[in-house]
Amino acid sequence: MSTTPDSPSSWLRRPAPRPAAPTTVVCLPPAGGNAGFFQPWARLLPPELELLAVQYPGRQDRLLEEPLVEMAALADAVTAELVRTPLLAGRELVLFGHSLGASVGWEVTRRLERTSGPRPRRLLVSGRPGPRAQQPIDAYRLGEEEFVDELRRMGGTSDELLDDPEMRELLLPAVRADYQVVGTYAPDLDARVSCPVDAFTGDADPDVTPETAAAWEHATHGPFTLSVLPGDHFFPWSQTERMVAALAVSAPTARTP
Secondary structure, eight states: OOOBTTBSSSSEEOSSOOTTOSEEEEEEOOTTOOGGGGHHHHTTSOTTEEEEEEOOTTSGGGTTSOOOOOHHHHHHHHHHHHHHOGGGTTOEEEEEEETHHHHHHHHHHHHHTTSSSOOOSEEEEESSOOGGGOOOOOGGGSOHHHHHHHHHHHOSSOHHHHTOHHHHHHHHHHHHHHHHHHHTOOOOTTOOBSSOEEEEEETTOSSOOHHHHGGGGGGBSSOEEEEEESSSTTGGGTSHHHHHHHHHTTHHHHTOO
């Protein structure tokens, strides 16, 4: 793809360019999600923070690309993009991931901490149990109607889209691939990142309880916090102001010369 200021690469979207910002927040979407999920956040962050959103293959402007179905391949690709992009040169780095994106963010953080590239100084994860509390799921193996029922149960995808056969044909391959990434993922239960981890969950999330979200404490050697906010699995988008405020905590230390 040709690059533009708001799409500097096939993997990254830059909805509100801030060339002078000393800190970059890289956001990783949930299963079936896309970079556009984070566009409203970009303009609400303080000027010291610039948001980059990851665009997985197989959706929106990458619709014709084959979606990835293995966590290692996805995390490796995102890591490689963050290492090579000039947008992170000389900047502090913070990662945020929701659901699938939380696990991708943790794996990317692990990889970046082993490279000479940018090292995240903070990782925020939401809507996902910690690695030691994750259970294998095989929803990606379901037939189409059963899979659609699972998407309805989780919320986040409108019934209007799920009821439209043409939209299903466009949407479901990438969503199913993302579910396969989650369903076949076997995290290293002994691995830990070095940076602080802040975990978030919704008090009405059908699959992530405060107890399972608290298991992220065992995934870091750094400080850990847990916040329980009102909402279901997609609470970050009904709690935009609170999530942006959590990300904005990164701004003060970014001013250090």
